[in-house]
Each structure stands twice: as C-alpha cells, then as structure tokens.
Amino acid sequence: MEIYYKSETLRLALSLFIKKKEKIGFVPTMGALHLGHMSLVERALRENDCVVVSIFVNPTQFNNPEDLEKYPKTLENDVALIETLNENVLIYTPNVSDIYKNNISSKKYRFSGLEHEMEGKHREGHFDGVGTVLDKLFRIITPTKAYFGEKDFQQLQVVKKLVEIELLPVSIIGCSIVREKSGLAMSSRNKRLTESQKSEASLINKTLIEVVNKFKTESISELNKYVNDIFNKHPNLALEYFEIANVKTLKTAKRKRKENTYRAFIAVFTGNVRLIDNIALN
Numbered sequence: 490m491e492i493y494y495k496s497e498t499l500r501l502a503l504s505l506f507i508k509k510k511e512k513i514g515f516v517p518t519m520g521a522l523h524l525g526h527m528s529l530v531e532r533a534l535r536e537n538d539c540v541v542v543s544i545f546v547n548p549t550q551f552n553n554p555e556d557l558e559k560y561p562k563t564l565e566n567d568v569a570l571i572e573t574l575n576e577n578v579l580i581y582t583p584n585v586s587d588i589y590k591n592n593i594s595s596k597k598y599r600f601s602g603l604e605h606e607m608e609g610k611h612r613e614g615h616f617d618g619v620g621t622v623l624d625k626l627f628r629i630i631t632p633t634k635a636y637f638g639e640k641d642f643q644q645l646q647v648v649k650k651l652v653e654i655e656l657l658p659v660s661i662i663g664c665s666i667v668r669e670k671s672g673l674a675m676s677s678r679n680k681r682l683t684e685s686q687k688s689e690a691s692l693i694n695k696t697l698i699e700v701v702n703k704f705k706t707e708s709i710s711e712l713n714k715y716v717n718d719i720f721n722k723h724p725n726l727a728l729e730y731f732e733i734a735n736v737k738t739l740k741t742a743k744r745k746r747k748e749n750t751y752r753a754f755i756a757v758f759t760g761n762v763r764l765i766d767n768i769a770l771n
Contacts, residue, residue, distance in 0.1 A: 490568060490571070490572050490576050491580065492568065492580045492582060493579065493582070493583075494583060494587070495583065496629045499541070499579065499581050499629065503539070503541070503579075509538075511538035512536070512537040512539070512633040512634070513537060513539050513630065513631065513632045513633050513634075514539065514540040514541070514636065515533070515540070515541050515542075515543070515626070515627075515630050515632035515636070515659075516529045516530050516533055516540065516541070516543070516635070516636050517543045517545075517623060517626055518542060518543060518544055518545075519544070520544040520562055520582075521560070521563050521680055522544075522567040522570050522571070523675045523677065523679070524667055524675055525638055525640065525666070525675035526542075526638075527570065528665075529636040529638060529664050530574055530575075530578065532636060532662070532664060533634070534574065534575055534578070536634060537633060539579065540579070541578070541579045541581055541630050541632065542571060542578055542579070542580050542581070543580075543583075543630075544567055544581070545581075545582060545583055545622070546560050546562065547622040548593060548618075549589075549593065549594065549595045549614075549617070549618030549621055549622060550614075550616075550619050550622065552613050552614055552615060553612075555761075556763075561678075561680045561681065567580075568580060581630070588626075594621075595617035595621040596620065596621045596624070597617055598616065598621075598651070600616060600620070600654075601650055602738065602739075602740070603616075603650055603739050606732075606734065606739040606740060606741065607754050607756075608643050608765070611756065616647050619648070620647065620648075620651045623648060624651065624657070627652075627655075627657050627659055631658075631659075633659065633660065634659065635659050635660070637661065637663055637664065638663075638665075638666060639663050639666050640666045640674045640765065640767070641765070642752065642754070645661070645663045666767075669687070671690075671691035671694075672691050672693075672695060673687060673694060674694065674765075676765075679764075681762045682759065682760075686725070686759045686760060689723065689759060690726065690759050690764055693726075693755060694766060696716055697753055697755065697767070698768070699715075700715070700716065700753050700770070701753075701768060701770055703715065704751075704771065708745070709733050709742055709743060709745060710743075712733065713731060713733075716728070716731040717731065720757070725759060725760075726757050726758070726759055727757065727759075728755070728756075729758060730755070731755045732754050732755075733754075733770065734752060734754060735749050735751060737749075750771060751769075751770040752767055752768065752769050753768050754766075
C-alpha cells in the first residue's frame, strides 16, 4: 500500500499509467471511511487500471469551525480498510499547504443555481469549497473517472457542473447510497452517534420510504406537512429541512408536473450531529 503526502510524488507515480494511457479511477474522501466509501473504491477498481483514494479534510467547505474541528480523523483505520480490498490502491493524504499553498480560500463559482438550493441555503459557501478542492484534486490526479455517492446527491450534481465549467476531462460517476441494516445512510458522521442516536436516526429513512409510498396520491404540501408532523413528535431529532425538488434544477417543487422527475431531500440533527439523506420519488 503506497501512501503519498505530496502532489509531486503522487504525480510521479501516476505518470507511468498516464504514459500508457491507462484508466485512472479516483475516489475523493475526507476519511473516516465506511462501507459506503468501500463500495465506491470497489467499483473504481473494476472499471480502471489504477485507483487513487484521497483522504483530506477540506477546510474551505466547512462553514462551522466546530464541525471542522470535530470531523473524525482515522487515517490508520482508513488505510487498513482500503488494504482489505486491494493493496495496490494509491492513497493521497496531503496536508492543507500541499493543496492550497499559502492561500486557504475558495474560488467563487456559479453552478447554474444548484449551489443555492437546500444545502446551499444552510451552509453558506459550502459548494464553493467543494468545487475549489475538487478542481485542485482533479488537476493533480487527472482521473479518467471519479466516483461519488448519491447520499450527497446535490454535491454530485454540482460536481458534474464543475467539470463542465472547468472543462475537465473526467467522467463523474454517481453510485447508489449504502445503508446500515436500520436503513440509516452510511456517513462518516455516524461515528459520532451513540447507539441510541443511531436507532432514533433510522426514522429518517423510514420517513423517506413512506414519502415514496404517498407520492402518487398526495400533494407536495401534504407530504411536507406529513414529514414535519413526524419529526415534531420526536424531540431528539430536529428537522432542519425537508424538500421535494426537481432532479435537474434542484429547485423546490410546489406542485407535481408529469414531465418532471423528483427527489426528496432531508437534513436532520440528532444532538449536534447533522445527517442528510435523499430518495428518488418517480
């Protein structure tokens, strides 16, 4: 297992694959890896000649300093987990200066309005930080394909737009959400939950499944009321938002139109841990 801390040494290792025009797969992560991440790495291994996994907690995408400080860092465990899949995966775990040099700031992007919906409303500047770090990582690694989980569906759409804006020669691959037995979407933040909180948080997915069942017969306003009523009955779970949005534009839908495809998005706090999830509706 090769671990690279500097972009220069990683680029040198990748140059052999680039010279042979072999496919490079890339899985960007912030560490605290789980089986959801591993599913991305497994797919990347099937579809490419070489796979790079980055482990980098990006400071510019956090609008809450406390959230950044508390983000779990488990490099030794992460490396061991990747090694169970394939010993030939290249791990890139730079420090902040290797990525940002002396300028830890975000580039300002316009992602056709995608950045202003849902997460963008509640995490100011978040997608500028995501776009900035991924642009830097894509240019260092020059992957053929990059893999992202649909749990962060809005991020997935933003990254596809980033590639268009920056004219980057990489295919963005969205992969299905991996869930715990309870239905809770796997997330690095789950490591901060107690067993009791995990059990309570399973209500998030159960509610989304019920929304799917009701979507054909109930209006969007009725579904919004249903979800708000559910979480109002659970004092340990604080609903930040629930929205039904157009898949293409991510704009909040007020009424259903036959020609549109919709997805339900949700963000919930359990204690001080923020969890997000989403599900396709039609």
